[in-house]
Amino acid sequence: MDLRGKVAVVTGATRGCGRAIAVELGAAGAAVYVTGRSTRAGRSPMDRAETIEETAELVDAAGGTGIAVRCDFTEVSDVDALRDRVAADHGRVDVLVDDVWGGDQLAEFDKPFWESDLDRALLLVHNALDTHLIALHRLLPLVVAARGLVVEVTDGDTDTYEYGVGLPYHLAKSGVRAIGRVLGRDLAEHGATGLAVTPGFLRSEMMLEHFGVTEENWRDGALKDPHYVMAESPGYLGRGVVALAADPAVSRFAGKTMASWTLMREYGFTDLDGSRPDWGRWYDDVVVPGVDPTTVDASAYR
Structure with missing residues (x-):
């Protein structure tokens, strides 16, 4: 998996899958523009400690070239500046990973939509979908110039509604899958490729905190949710994107x-x-039929 000489842009690369994908692209030798809102100079409204500078340093340490560029993808002028910089430096984008989200603190689960906060719902959709459209509108010409690859990052591999995730969240994630489908067709006419990807049960920074564990003792999260025995690191999807x-x-x-x-x-x-870890097989064999996960040998699914 040699990506030396390739140019990648990862949106939402501050943490989670975005960070891990950027690092794995770097490990394969790519130059990676690490973009997001959180920097050492100031945090985003998410108010998290992770920064794009840290991600860029991890890309460097992995063997690639990390280039941190602050970019708020709700601001067209920010994305224009990012596009102009990449165009000036390289004139192309070989891999665009569209991973903007920014909805964790806005999603209201296990509540009827009509009882939820409308302003939060609208902002979630704005952060999760408008940002993707803005990024694609400005950066796709550089991808087409390289006959490159666009990877949309979502949650879940089907549009079947899972009760409890809420209408705005479902709309956001289904919308990203729809973008991947449309890009698959539209980009093919120009020699480029578009698709979407999803992780399984993720061990992101926020998920580890939710379960009260660290990467070192993450298996203890199964005490809160037995299905967490199938948790995967964000690097797992990162390696899939590199492939x-x-x-x-x-x-x-x-x-x-x-x-x-x-x-x-x-x-x-x-x-x-x-x-x-094979979350898909576990979901079909254990989650759907309602099998007690504590009675299943998880190692057979890893």
Whole structure:
């Protein structure tokens, strides 16, 4: 998986999957523009400690070139400045990973939509979908110039509504999958490829905090939710994105939503701990039929 000489832009690269994807692209040798709102000079409204500078340093340490660029993807002028910088430096984007989200603190789960806060709902959709459209409108010409790859990052590989996630969240994530489908068709006419990807049960920084664990003792999260035995690191999806970017036949996946587990089955990579968590198979075998997860050998699914 050699991406030396390739230019990547990762939106929402401050933390979570965005950070991990940027780092794995760097480990494959790419130059990665690490973009987001949180910097050492100031935090975003998410008020998290992670910064784009830290992500860029992790990209460097992995063997790539990390370039931190503050960019608020709700501001067209910010995205114009990012586009102009990448265009001046390289004239192209080989891999665009569109991972803007910014909705964690806005989502209201397990509540009827009509009883939720409308302003929060509208802001969630604005942060989760408008940002993708703005990024794509300004950056796609650089992707087309390279006959490159666009990867939309979502949550879930189908549009089936899971009760409890709430209408705005479902709309946001389904909308990103829809963007991937449309890009799959539209970009193919220009020699480029568009698709979407999703992680499984994720061990992001915020999820670890939610479960009251760290990356070192994450398995203890199963005390709160037994299904957490199948949790995967953000680097797992990162390795899947690298595999797609390095695949000369990636266009066969145009328009599809590829999950971390389907990418693992296709390319054979492992998570950072050497395991191969298969959330899709676990979901079908354990979650859907309502099997007690504590009675299942999780190692058979990793």
